[in-house]
Amino acid sequence: MFSLPLRLVYYYFSCIWGVYFINSKKMDRRRDTYSGGYRSSRTYSSDSQSSRSSRDGGAPYRGRGGGGRGGGRGGYGAPGGRSGADDSTTSGLPAQQPQLFTIPELEQLPPVPPKGTATVRTNGYEIDVSKAKKAYQYDIKWTGESKKGKKFDMNKQTKDDVKFQLKQNALLSVFYKTINQYKDFFRITEGDEQYAYDSGSMFFCQRKLLNDEEVRTFDIDVEKFDQCVKDYYPSLIGATAEIRCTREILPDSLNGDLENDRPAIQYLELVFSQAQRRGGSYLSFGNRFYDRNSKEEIERMPLILKEGVTRSIRIIGEPSDKKLMVQMVPTKATFYDDQSLERLIEHSINGRITDLTHDYKRKLASNAIKHICLETTHLEKKILLVAAGLTTDAANRCFFEYNGKKTDVDEYFREKYNIRLRHPDLPCVIEKKGRDKSLYPIELLRVPENQRVPKAKQGNELNSLIIRKCQMLPSVAVEKIEKNREDADILNSNLIIKNTGARVYPSKLVTAPAKQLPTPSIIFKDTQKTLNNGVFGMQTGDKFIRPATVRKMACILASNRLEPRKAEDFVNQFLRRLQLYGVQVDKPDFYDWSNPDRDYERLEDYAKKGYDFAFI
Template identity: 25%
Template sequence: MSSRGDRGGRGRGGRGGRGGRGSDRGGRGGFRGSDRGGRGGFRGNDRGGRGGRGGRGGRGGRGGRGGRGGFSGGAQVIKPEYNFQADYESKVSDENSLELIKKLPPLVSEKGALDIELRKAYGSQGTKTNVGTNHVSYSVANLKFWQYHVTFPAEIDAKRKVKNDLLEILLTKAPFSGLKNTISHNGSDALFSTEPIPLDDKTEKKVRFEFSRDEFLGIVPNSILKGGAPRGKPSKDKADAPETAAQAQYVVYCTVEFIHTLDMKELQNYVSLKDSNKIDPSPYIVALNVSLSYQITRAPNAITTGKNRFFFVEHPEKCQSFQKGLFIASGYFASILPTFNNVLVSIRPVAGAFIKSHNPDGTAMNVAQLVADYYGEPLDRLSPDAVLREKSFFKNIRIQRTYLGSKSKPKAIFDISKEFDANNYKFEVDGKVTTVAEYFNARYNIKIKHPELPLVHLGGSNYLPMEACTIVPGQEFTGEVTDVRGVLAFTTHRPHVIAGLTQKEGVEKIVDASHDKRMGKKLIVVPSRVINAPNILYKNRTISYAEKPADGKSEKKKGSWDLTNVEFYRPVKGKIDLLVVCVSPRGRGLRPHEQDAVEDAVNEYVAECGRHGITLVLKTIEEFEFTFPDRCAAEYTQFMKEFKGKIGYVLNIMPHLDKTLYAAVKKTLDVNLGIPNQCTLINKFTKQRFGKFDLQMYALMGMKASIKLGGVNHILDEKSSAVVNQKGLPALILGADVSHPTGPNSADGVSVASVVGSIDEYYNTFPGSIRLQKGREEVIGDMAQMVFERVAAYHRSVSKFPQHVIFYRDGVSYGQFDIILKEEVPQVKEALKQVAKKYNIKNYKPKLTFLVIVKRHSTRFFPLEKNAKDAKGKLVAVQAQDNVMPGSIIDKGVTSVKFYDFYLQSQQALQGTAIPGHYFVLYDEYKFQPDVIQSLTYNLCNLFSRATKSVRVVPPAYYADLLCERGTCYIHGAQPKRGETQLEAATKLYGRGIHPDVQHTMVYI
């Protein structure tokens, strides 16, 4: 092991006795100390997790002991146990819409516009079985809504919470009060009533309603009331600012206007394909969802958190404590879903984290008690400075000033004061100076026990002691959930548990809360088909799954295999010089025993890669130390410059998860220097079990290295890939996605769009293009140019141009199909025209098939039997690990009314309930039959290049998602200068994009 004293390194000197252990692959070179900067951390996905799946948690004290959960600064979460048995409808929902679709009149579109594909057939291949769903029927017979639009003044219109509270007051006024049980509102600007509302004014379409001062004071904030108190420095002479003259004259009002009548008979005709009026179903679905949601929220103890999520928390003090200051509760998602000849309600269990509002004895919790719970310390052991360090947790929590009586309205905490406590904040009362503590004792008979705690700032000059503010119940926590293990422990349940919860408890609670007698009580059943898994080829082995009856083991192998004695299909060419970089903060480098562990682990990693066909030659193990996180990018770039052109691959060993360092490393190597690389965590990389390193993890790391270095890991057999490899010319398969900024300033952030594309007949390598665009824009603005780049990359590899293009678009919601078809599909077609023009190709008209995948949906499937008979009458497994079998296709019963869609569950569910992908064929010039496009999509799911499993999302879409995440790394830390937008700052930081030396590889994998 050599030291690097000449570079200002930490020069460990020789360690003796280890130098001769070098590998015959080219020698290790040992550690080389360095004081070069860089740290931060590693976080493969800085877009944030999607959260727990919404399994179902406990109901107060009912949960059983269960398994152990996570622990992260709060209480340990215990996994609840349930013993519900779901009831299913006896009739299978398998109605056929094809004949009615054929009779539909042609769609009337704008000139040159594209029409969305209609269903042309149903799939037929595979073993037929039936599966349960998390849907119940919903009758819309004899149901009609009158819709009204509510308009507020401009200064109020942007405040949804204010509008919601004012709408509640509006419903207490005439003529609404007499129809209160028939009216629902969306919390913003719409009323829906099952009876007409008699608006008296015959001369005006918009009828004005004013709110009294007692009604709106405390709801409309001072920042809106003209001349209201600013949220700035307090006036130190008063605890409660008096009302200004401007506030006293301010009038709050709204106008109500009738829009139209929504007769649900028209919706029933639409789903039955008997719609002669060609309605847009969206307003009807909105009306049903608003009505259902609003009626549920009126139930006692019901909490709604938006997006159709409902929690029924009768005793908050009995709910499980979660991370600091929170409890975790179970609830349900419920939403209307139209399908052919039926209207359904989709119901599934969800979980939510809430601010604690009650003490263990059931009494209301004040802010001081919440502080004690948050820190896990008695108040007399907490210093004011300690409270202030994490005051951001308490901002915007709504509190109630119960000492003011019933007229007091909830207020949000603006801040925790840095300057004032109940002893030092003084003001005059009746000509005498008093403190907050003295004032509350004299005025309200409230003795402040901890006057040293910082005051709660409600804005303006309103400062209150923590002990005088009680927490408003039912506030969902909107910050970062750090106790991921706890969430998984609480929410992860197998399908039979989810089905039982949904049907036995969810349906019952929603029906009871909404008093809705139109909802069915049993879960519907739909037909499913389980198609065969493809054969996967390695250089020296073929992975096959033989269909057979379930035995508890064999069915787990469908879509799951390992790399034991396997060599990648096309190994990396030649020998690759490897540099290992151990990252640490300055002065906190590896200790001698850690160096030993790293050296041994690296040797094992190199050897394991060699067993799969990657010949790595270890040149040296370096230590890189950074000074400060915000300097690590520049320091790491300087550190790595000397290795440019000398090594072929960099393995970065990170100290812990941290997206700042991860972004610095990836920006340096992918963008600035163009060196293939990957990252790992030191605790995982050097971990041993029973004296052995994790060779399986090293093999999976080797899969990443192989792909980045130009190898091909595994491919489909000839039969499985025949549809995309015709006449010796492979199809071009593309994937696209857009990632959006998150957090409080996301509206001003930057979205990252990507397109990836195949380059050969193996479909294992998908290099890609990245573009930055304005935050929250879902449509990909530069789609045409990125597709052009992917076609050019295909041509560089194949030396021909594709005749068939298959496109998988990720990140699309159900309401965005029209805009994708209108704006993105034409861009793809335009790119192909530009290819013909650029390369002077006559009559070049490749056929385009464009699909979207919806990942965030509420549909789940539950197996009803373990085995079923295949086409030959042989009994085979249709269930694996309590879930429906990988390869399950559902295209009836819960699919769209008339469009060309299907659900595919392609993955094994290692835990919990699997979530299927929902695929829509939006545009199809190739005219794929359902069996063909369904099997192709499933086969591709078995080709994810860095895994030995079939994945949930078709790989081109998955890769595009990963590339968007990597693009987010490249612009991490972009700070706009004065007069500069966030997009301009990010574009400047990104520079010219991925380095030319690696831009044709999968740098993001």
């Protein structure tokens, strides 16, 4: 983690909260940032009035200092406490002088004799490509023409999940319309199962349609497009497809070299997911697939969990065996629920929508909705937009020119749509398109379904919840893998798979030999802990063999979202707990940062002042 000698007190610090080890010659740093999402304001207070900022490297809290106050519960409580998660067994050691030694490198450790051996099932099915047919990879470029006569890239990248799914569905439909319109060229006689398309700019088939470097352009009949295409490209009046052959794929030429194997693996991953892509029951994001109908509500949050799977192709055994495995890992992901924007904002600010008149709450809400796809509710044909944040001014104070006169958003919606806003005193949502900017009242917007919650907006509490929700017994995992195999039609009877010449063995999961290792133990000064299920916690009698001594430590409050008194109480309880383990910490100094952007320079200042540790 850091290029410094390991100290037990430092390791213990870093497991609990962010800690910086200060060295004037060399420093590494870690920092937790808040992006206004689901790090709920229930956990943090608003602007604290009990601390004062100090931009000159940090000034101490007035009248504060460290102390030895104890108290608390669980792992940080009074003597005799025990962490509720600790399932280890503690036993005494015979009186003897402890032997200290340097931990060797992993490769130098002696082999550990296993307690036993077993055969375990893995999370995938074997694929035999020894008789797989040659295939060809093609690049395809889609160009559309609008009613204004402008050409545009139909595969233009989009970052938000809602538009991404709509674009994938539209291009998938356009692709199969195109190859069926030109059946003779694409040599389609009975079906199109020999084609595998990635819903973007690449497809594979077992026929060589073009010579090397040859390019062919096709005019597409847009009148016969499906409705999903017309909805995604509303101004489309013409379209062309330009294809070229880019490489030959030999699935049976695997040799373990990444550059050689990647195209074949990419081809097979597409083949084994094609039925699921075309079925429409799953959302696809690369090699991750989520059930559209899955909807597990999260308590007290406007979010849901969707079940899904991560699927990939892996080489098993020696490459010369020509054996692969289609690996499937059951998983879950957090999605926004289909809801009004007001509900989402009220949760993110932990208050009512009318609280947005306060600048602090408005900033929280602005960060929470940034980059989220929204849809209008006041129009017969809904408009999708990506939020860039909230305006500083209210709807009745956001002015612009309309029909040659100055008007505001509130008046504009009243005159144009005969809509009287319920909250004209609240800010508007900003949509940016290049240099252009559009404003929408919050009450006329919804959050559409099928968009994931970005990691940056989840926070520690939600991340922990997702981890717990994804935990399952091996038997349950096997059931989910088998269900997903059925949903993806991973069978030899699947014509898309059959046409490749590859064969899958769906009757049983791949097995592998396994060794059962002895249960690990951790030796302290007078005790030894044997782990039962891998959950480790220290009791007050577990003292370190050589406890650290922290000569000088700075405790820094780097966010105004945490009350200083709560932070100081936590630090004092934490230090009291360390003392029970034999660690000596002198009285710490408390500091407040109003602007944490200069943390690296400030840490250098603390190093010059002689601090050993900075507890953030």
